[in-house]
Amino acid sequence: MVETEETLSPVCDLPAPMKEYIIHFAQVHETFRKPELESLATLFNIEYKLLYYSDKTAFARIALKSNVDARKLISRSILTKDIYELWGSGYTYESLHADIRKRTSHLWHLYKDPSFKFLFKSFNGNRPESDKRKLIESFSYLGFDGPIRMKNPEELFVVMEDYEARSIEDPSRFAALNLDFEEIAATPSCNPTHLPEPHQLYLGRLIGTSNRDAIEVYDLKKRNYIGTTSMDAELSLVTANMALVSTGKLAYDPFVGTGSFAVACAHFGGVTFGSDIDGRMIRGNRPGKDLRSNFEQYGIMDRYGDMFVSDLTNSPLGRFGSQEGERSEQIFDAIICDPPYGVREGLKVLGSRDPLRPKVPIMKDGVAQHTLKDFIPPKRPYSFDKMLDDIMNFSSTHLVPGGRLCIWLPTADEDTHEFSIPTHKNLKLESVCIQNFNKWARRLLTYTRTSDDHSESITGEKLESGTTLDIGSAEEKFSRTADALNPFRRKYFEGFKTPPSEEP
Numbered sequence: 073m074v075e076t077e078e079t080l081s082p083v084c085d086l087p088a089p090m091k092e093y094i095i096h097f098a099q100v101h102e103t104f105r106k107p108e109l110e111s112l113a114t115l116f117n118i119e120y121k122l123l124y125y126s127d128k129t130a131f132a133r134i135a136l137k138s139n140v141d142a143r144k145l146i147s148r149s150i151l152t153k154d155i156y157e158l159w160g161s162g163y164t165y166e167s168l169h170a171d172i173r174k175r176t177s178h179l180w181h182l183y184k185d186p187s188f189k190f191l192f193k194s195f196n197g198n199r200p201e202s203d204k205r206k207l208i209e210s211f212s213y214l215g216f217d218g219p220i221r222m223k224n225p226e227e228l229f230v231v232m233e234d235y236e237a238r239s240i241e242d243p244s245r246f247a248a249l250n251l252d253f254e255e256i257a258a259t260p261s262c263n264p265t266h267l268p269e270p271h272q273l274y275l276g277r278l279i280g281t282s283n284r285d286a287i288e289v290y291d292l293k294k295r296n297y298i299g300t301t302s303m304d305a306e307l308s309l310v311t312a313n314m315a316l317v318s319t320g321k322l323a324y325d326p327f328v329g330t331g332s333f334a335v336a337c338a339h340f341g342g343v344t345f346g347s348d349i350d351g352r353m354i355r356g357n358r359p360g361k362d363l364r365s366n367f368e369q370y371g372i373m374d375r376y377g378d379m380f381v382s383d384l385t386n387s388p389l390g391r392f393g394s395q396e397g398e399r400s401e402q403i404f405d406a407i408i409c410d411p412p413y414g415v416r417e418g419l420k421v422l423g424s425r426d427p428l429r430p431k432v433p434i435m436k437d438g439v440a441q442h443t444l445k446d447f448i449p450p451k452r453p454y455s456f457d458k459m460l461d462d463i464m465n466f467s468s469t470h471l472v473p474g475g476r477l478c479i480w481l482p483t484a485d486e487d488t489h490e491f492s493i494p495t496h497k498n499l500k501l502e503s504v505c506i507q508n509f510n511k512w513a514r515r516l517l518t519y520t521r522t523s524d525d526h527s528e529s530i531t532g533e534k535l536e537s538g539t540t541l542d543i544g545s546a547e548e549k550f551s552r553t554a555d556a557l558n559p560f561r562r563k564y565f566e567g568f569k570t571p572p573s574e575e576p
Contacts, residue, residue: 089137089138090121090135090136090137091135091136091137091138091139091157091158092123092133092134092135092157092158093133093134093135093136093142093155093156093157093158093276093279094131094132094133094134094155094156094158094232094274094276095109095131095132095133095134095146095152095154095155095156096130096131096152096153096154096155096156096193096232097130097131097132097151097152097153098130098151098152098153098284099130099195100151100306101151101306101307101310101505101507102127102128103127103505103506103507104151104307104310104314104505104507104516105127105151105152106122106125107314107502107503107505107518108149108150108151108310108313108314109122109145109149109151109152110502110503111313111314111315111316111502111503111518112145112148112149112313113145114316115313115316115318116141116144116145118136118137118141118144118145119136119137119141120134120135120136120141120145121134121135122134122135123135129195129234130195130234131195131232131234131272131274133158133161139157139279139280142155142157142279142280143155143279143280146279146280146281146282147280147282147283148282148283148313148340149282149283149284149313150282150283150284150286150287150306150309150310150313151282151284151310152282152284153281153282153284154230154278154279154280154281154282155278155279155280155281156230156232156274156276156277156278156279157276157277157279158175158274158275158276159172159175159176159179159229159275159276159277160172160174160175160176160274160275161272161273161274161275162272162273163271163272163273164273165207165210165273167273168273168274168275169210169211169213172211172214172275173213180214180215180216181215183214183216183218183227184215184216184217184218185217185218186218186225186226186227187218187219187220187221187225187226187227188216188218188220188221188225188226188227188228188229189220189221189222189225189227189228189229190208190211190229190230190231191228191229191230191231192204192207192208192230192231192232192233193230193231193232193233194232194233194234194235194270195232195233195234195235196234196235197233197235197270199233207231208231211229211275227277227278228277228278229275229276229277229278230275230276230277230278231273231274231275232273232274232275232276233270233272233273234270234271234272234273234274235269235270235271283309286305286309286339287305287306287309289305289370290305290308290309290335290336290339290370291305292304292305292332295366295369296360296361296365296366296368296369297330297331297356297361297362297363297365297366298330298332299329299330299353301329301410301412302329302330302332303332303333303410303480304332305332305336307507307516308332308333308335308336309336309339309340311333311336311408311478311480311516312333312336312337312339312340312342312406312408313340314476314478314502314503314505314516314518315337315406315407315408315476315477315478315518316405316406316476317336317337317340317341317342317405317406317408318340318341318342319340319341319342320341320342320343321341321342321343321405321406322342322343322345322377322403322404322405322406323337323342323343323344323345323404323405323406323407323408324344324345324346324347324404324406324407324408324470325344325345325346325347325407325408325409326346326347326383326384326387326407326409326463326466327347327348327409327410327411327412328346328347328348328353328354328363328379329348329353330353330363330366331344331346331363331366331367331379333346333408333409333410334346334363334367334379335366335367335370335372337375337406337408338367338370338372338375338376339370339372341375342375342405342406343375343376343377344375344376344377345377345378345379345404346363346379346380347379347380347381347382347383347387348379348381349381349382349383350381351381354379354380354381363379364376364379381449384459384462384463384466385462387466389401389403389470401469401470402469402470402471402472402473402475402521403470403472404470404471404472404475405471405472405474405475405476406471406475406476406477406478407466407467407470407471407475407476407477407478408477408478408479409463409478409479409480410479410480411459411460411463411479411480411481413456413482460481460494461494463477463479463494464477464494464495464496464499465496467496467499467519467521468496468497468498468499468521471521472521473521473522473523474520474521474523475520475521476502476518476519476520476521477499477517477518477519477521478516478517478518478519479494479516479517479519480514480515480516480517481494481514481515481517482512482513482514482515483512483513483514483515484511484512484513493517494517496519497524497526498521498522498524498525498526499519499520499521499522500519500520500521500522501517501518501519502518502519502520503516503517503518504516504517504518505518
């Protein structure tokens with residue numbers, strides 16, 4: 073591959089030293105793609121400018137300072153496929169060729185001798201192979217004399233065709249295709265977003281590929297130990313990216329379960345810790361089938377910190393740093409969690425149902441039960457809202473400045489405009505990503521720990537309308553049912569039906 077980073081002039085009209093690139097996204101989890109890219113730019117301290125992005129297309133245009141930055145940015149991305157140095161763009165092949173000549177004629181001699189290959193990548197459309205060959209031949213003016221290699225060429229050039237119209241209200245795009253905008257708009261049977269010819273064309277030179285292959289490596293179907301609620305590999309890896317996990321950083325999951333987030337963080341070099349209220353999840357169901365065995369399977373035991381049994385209200389992590397001169401409580405670079413939704417059974421927290429009951433050891437054959445290996449500690453009902461309160465305050469206490477909290481929260485579709493975002497004075501909201509299901513959705517909220525230090529706890533911030541979170545007192549929550557403690561659980565069993573409107 074030709075590398076003349078220092079001598080090449082910009083490929084586009086951006087101010088030096090910025091160059092224009094094309095990112096080819098995977099067309100999945102669309103609301104996560106841009107936040108993941110922004111998180112990676114933050115992680116690598118890369119200056120960039122997003123020139124064009126839409127959830128409705130697989131291609132985005134971005135400006136970066138160098139090919140080095142482009143490769144670094146894409147290197148661990150999960151929701152992208154490749155990044156290309158932009159050589160030209162246009163609405164038609166005629167305009168594409170004109171733009172290539174204008175932008176890159178000064179570069180052609182650099183690629184005269186290396187081996188090369190041309191490929192097509194299309195979004196929402198395709199064309200016959202015979203047409204592709206003819207179109208590739210139309211680029212012969214580039215003057216490449218090197219051998220054509222279908223495997224491992226030194227240079228890969230890709231023609232990208234976008235058949236998805238960005239906006240029906242952009243007549244110039246239809247005019248460029250010799251299509252009548254008014255006629256198309258007035259024809260109900262014609263779908264103007266799926267045209268017979270692409271409305272946008274690009275030519276790019278491959279610069280780097282993403283880390284999307286990791287999804288196959290960590291596929292749950294191939295994993296040694298999983299549970300019914302294990303987060304899939306793709307979203308686990310994306311979440312680790314959003315949390316800025318990297319080599320040497322400490323990551324913690326307070327609801328670790330079978331360790332999906334812990335494994336993802338370890339993949340990116342983080343030293344991982346986790347806890348769970350149910351020790352059986354960590355210990356597994358038989359020898360060789362436990363959380364630790366997943367780390368052994370992937371050869372990442374050097375990033376296995378520790379796993380222990382606790383909940384946020386009884387965490388051993390809160391037992392230091394309270395006195396001057398002791399170790400700081402700010403120890404984690406990332407806290408990642410998918411809290412239990414309390415659907416199969418109401419949410420629980422360690423402790424007795426009767427707060428007035430004396431706390432004395434229960435003996436069995438002269439041995440305290442809590443010292444036995446198979447001991448299951450007692451639990452009491454727990455409010456979903458109180459759990460959010462505890463997570464936010466715990467993260468404020470234990471994240472280092474600049475550290476990130478990534479938390480998954482469920483909501484019914486009918487609550488889309490009423491969903492209240494948990495906030496904390498010490499935590500800055502970075503992004504809200506949505507994964508939709510049939511009748512409900514879940515959101516990934518990402519926060520950064522600020523350098524400030526306020527004592528205020530959680531509040532409710534409304535997206536558009538609705539009420540704030542109702543934390544309530546411990547006494548009030550103690551007397552309520554599981555459904556009252558968890559509105560999502562109630563709506564889940566009601567089938568997410570919208571309640572009938574009241575007559576005025």
